[in-house]
């Protein structure tokens with residue numbers, strides 16, 4: 457078994473480290489001369505994608521946060537309203553579905569029962585369905601009209617890491633494919649997005665290298681009982697995912713919030729020494745959101761929070777207010793969540809390790825939930 461872990465202490469550590477390759481493999485063969493073309497979607501027919509007026513992404517757990525991240529990018533690029541719904545909520549709300557609705561399911565295993573049932577429900581109502589899946593020939597892709605596989609390789613640890621970033625990558629590729637078909641992006645925007653995709657694997661290598669710094673932080677914080685995560689825009693699902701990882705493997709109470717909600721409740725939780733991870737958007741590509749998040753940091757710091765800021769390299773604006781600063785390579789705003797989640801994954805892993813827990817097999821959880 458040690459050999460399968462590639463020398464790492466856990467499958468999860470190996471899988472976090474695998475992320476540059478997972479993302480590179482998901483992009484491979486789908487980006488040609490600065491344009492995204494996914495053969496499986498071409499087979500579905502351009503007419504279908506031109507005709508849609510709404511996209512619903514369905515998923516559970518980590519995959520739902522990948523879906524949520526995807527909503528921002530697909531909507532921005534393809535100019536179609538996109539929403540994410542939890543698979544188990546979707547079916548029971550009597551959803552409004554038409555022949556212009558497109559349903560995209562996201563599932564690492566392709567076997568999550570609630571997601572499968574939601575896909576079947578949509579298919580029965582004449583809705584076109586695309587499956588984003590990491591497991592070849594699983595049930596969900598077989599039940600869908602098209603399958604866009606993430607090529608992250610087998611994921612063994614219960615807590616998802618490389619499949620998550622591969623899912624976001626696949627959703628971004630789908631967004632760029634639909635945008636090309638619908639002609640909703642300028643040549644310059646297309647080129648810029650392709651450039652960002654091209655550079656991702658290399659940037660992931662740098663993000664993975666935050667391990668040592670984050671490990672130290674986690675070991676100092678081994679007795680922490682509650683951790684909060686704040687993010688805005690695409691940083692919001694990242695905050696939710698960072699909190700989920702801690703719950704899953706470190707059994708710590710953790711919550712993610714949209715930074716703009718701070719004043720509507722969460723700020724009451726801030727007490728002396730309360731650790732808060734803040735996901736700071738790029739000051740270059742998202743200056744307005746950046747300045748809002750910096751004021752959120754000032755507000756929580758003034759109330760005694762211990763601030764751990766995740767910033768892009770060169771952003772010194774948070775230095776006066778942050779106790780710890782984790783630096784990531786430069787990326788355009790929509791591409792930042794892919795990198796920002798990496799130190800949060802390491803943090804959960806190292807905190808779990810510091811508490812002497814089983815990182816790969818957390819209590820009460822299964823890799824794939826095949827019952828409703």
Ligand code: G6P
Nearest residue numbers: 517518519563564565568616822
């Ligand atoms: C379980 C796993 C999670 C996963 C979720 C959805 O809860 O423990 O890691 O995110 O199922 O799984 P799926 O295979 O559909 O992505």
